[in-house]
Amino acid sequence: MEGTCAKARIHLTAGGLFVAYLDGQRIGQDQLCPGWTDYRHRINALTYDLTDALTPGSHRLDVLLGNGWYRGHLGWQRLTDFYGDRLWLMAQLEWFDSRGEQVLSGDDQWTWHPSPISSNDLYDGECRDMRIPLLEARGVVRPVQLLPMPHTSIRPQEAPPARIIRCVPGQKIITTPSGRTVVDFGQNVAGWVRMVVRGGRPGGRLQLRHAEVLDHGELALKPLRQAKATDEYILSGTANEVVEPMFTQHGFRYVQVEGLDPDVDVKAGDFQACLVSAVMEPTASFICSDDRLNRLFENVRWSTMDNFITVPTDCPQRDERLGWTGDIAMFAPSALELFDADAFLSSWLTDVANSQAADGGIPLVVPDVLDGPRLTCGWGDAAVLVPWALYRATGDEAVLRRFLPMMDRFVDGVQDLTRRGLWQGGFQFGDWLDPDAPADQPMKSKADPDVVATAFAAHSAALVAQAHACLGQKDQEQHYRSLADGMAQGFRDEYVSPNGRILSDCPSVYSFALDWSLLETDRQRQGAGERLADLVRASGFRISTGFLGTPFICQALTISGHADLAVRLVLQDNCPGWLYQVDMGATTVWERWDSMLPDGSINPNGMTSFNHYALGSVVSWLIQGLIGLRMDAAGWRKVTVAPLIIPQLSFAELRLVTPYGPVNLSWRRQDSSATVSMHLSLPVGVSANLVLPGGVSGRCDHGDYSWILPDPNAKPTRQTRIRTIRDLIDVPDLLADLIRALLAIDSPSYRGSQADLSFCAAAKPWLDAPVGELPQVASQQGFLPDAGAIESAVAGFLQRHGLVAAGKVKNKDFDQ
Secondary structure, three states, X not given: OOOOOOEEEEEEEEEOEEEEEEOOEEOOOOEOEOOOOOOOOEEEEEEEEOOOOOOOOOOOEEEEEEOXXXXXXXXXXXXXXXXXXXXXXXXXXXXXXXXXXXXXXXXXXXXXXXXXXXXXXXXOEEEEEOOOOOOOOOOXXXXXXXXXXXXXXXXXXXXXXXXXXXXXXXXXXXEOOOOOEEEEEEEEEEEEEEEEEOOOOOOOEEEEEEEOOEEOOEEOOHHHOOOOOEEEEEOOOOOOEEEOOOOOOEEEEEEEEEOOOOOOOOOHHHEEEEEEEEOOOEOEEEEEOOHHHHHHHHHHHXXXXXXXXXOEOOOOOOOOOOOEHHHHHHHHHHXXXXXXXXXXXXXXXXXXXXXXXOOOOEEOEOOOOOOOEEOOOOOOOHHHHHHHHHHHHHOOHHHHHHXXXXXXXXXXXXXXXXXXXXXXXXXXXXXXXXXXXXXXOOOOOOOOHHHHHHHHHHHHHHHHHHHHHHOOOHHHHHHHHHHHHHHHHHHHHHHEOOOOOEOXXXXXXXXXXXXXXXXXXXXXXXXXXXXXXXXXXXXXOOOOOOOOOHHHHHXXXXXXXXXXXXXXXXXXXXXXXXXXXXXXXXXXXXXXXXOEOOOOOEOOOOOOOOOOOHHHHHHHHHHHHHOOEEEOOHHHOXXXXXXXXXXXXXXXXXXXXXXXXXXXXXXXXXXXXOEEEXXXXXOOOOEEEEEEHHHEEEEEOOEEEEEEEEOOOXXXXXXXXXXXXXXXXXXXXXXXXXXXXXXXOOOOOOOHHHHHHHHHHHHHHHOOOEHHHHHHHHOOOOOOOOHHHHHXXXXXXXXXXXXXXXXXXXXXXEEO
């Protein structure tokens, strides 16, 4: 460098991962660069400003290369060298000094040498010799080999870079039953561990082995499958030696420490779990009087951060970590409410579009490392649902202009497979991981795959029609509207009865039909809503939907007039349910409803992750259904404010950052006056339609608003008349007391946390029966063991609550 540097910048990309240093100082804070894209189509290039670093004189540029996704293991097949078997670097340094513009590019004057990092793999971990300085030559220094330009597009990075977002300190040291030392961070994290080694022996081998959970007090490695998830360091023995990897990534809450001498005192404060995630600003915060709901909301946020590193992955820990299209298709609206993830998802959608086949199919995972594109419902619908979610979250029509060709091609491809508007046959995942499916057959859901596929086809076609309408493309709108109408008609003709009963008769199919307006008559809509409600009652208010049905069930209950049942579904703390996971100590969302069994053991199935965001889609209902801030126009330009003031909560608060600014909505119960105080603030550009307790309605524009409203749960303003068994089940306190009565007799038919489920399942055919028949229903018409004791206990329950008198049923009002 001659004279003062006026401007300098370096452009970098690589086949593999890179970390660059100028004069021994790391360039930038980005991690796992250049990220994972479909390298066959495009590779990110990153640019860094070096103006202040290039002082007069000589400088040294070093770049470390790692295997990453380019050459390391991918998927459970343990694929290697998927994109190439040789690492490469492309670098160009540009600066202005006294001589004018100067350019330094890669040429045969560069040299390479092995680094102290002897092995590295995203799944298996990293091994580094700490005795050798990181940038010091190890072995023979050789000239680089110049390679032809890669046959792919080199583009500036669109997605936000991955960085260390925060560091979670170790919480406690555990000595396992086998005598091993384990650090508990108290939080499931994706990234790696930074450790200060105090008293390490020179040449000693330190191993850090990562896992999400403990199994019988020991590190649970089975869920990792083939991923070794182990970092190893050959120690230099210097005091307070800091070890940290750079070319790997793990999903973990616990780290087992091996290789230190027994006299080394390992302290929790010596460890930090570094969360590595894409740089995204949080856009939603939620807090209420139930700490379990608060924890659930946080768990979903953590699973999003842990899986949004460079592509939206299914999980961050086992030998998979792939961009499954079905997971993000279901979760994209929630992700975009929680974070400003639009650039992240737009980048990923570029690879989806690049991978789309001529028939409109897209791969099951993107970037694709499996078996190529195919037309599947739910997973393939990511080609429509994710761009639509992006547009809805941002109001940016450029999203539609960019991705509508992909959306059109997918729907066109599905149309080619339909007959009479029905998508039938072929491979489908269906309502994946239905909790009632066999553990080793997650595709065998209650929902008929043809019913599910046709519902999704109609929905995606309708969204594509709306997308064209947004852009004023009337001919295309009409075309896809006609397709959607034809598919919806086929759905009704083939699968729906006149009174709204839908083939396969399970919650998911009713949720699709109600949420997506697939039903035609009021009779069908009312019948479907009532049947969905009865199925939820019969499940004991346990979730009974899989990946595809879960995002829609609470909203379907709400719009069909059963919001109270949606609340009970969300607040269910038995398995399967969201709060069951919370009560079991989860700090992220699980893949399976029962990834951990009630006894604390791990689900024995080989596909068990404790960090999957898909089932966390319930946060959308917490925002739009429970606290009641519903989007009416893209970009949140118009909203409806319709909070559920429920007896289970005393307050709830939401802050949601929209493209126009933050919206704040809160309510708090005033116990002494049987009222609720409510506050709303709207930024400029956002207007709200009000549907508030006490019949308060209207419209308001930007500004701050406050109301004192009647509490809809204050006694005696709300009562339920108990006539039928359904009426009784709908009163939580009555149902809970009935279950206590059944548990007290210690019958094998009603035991433990499943007693309420046993009763509700038995009551399913008898929901319309008079409440006086409850003893016979509970004993299953006298066929259960201990039938006499059951009937006697239930009769006593009825008498205690004044529901029978002199052998006759009373119609009695109960506060609810």
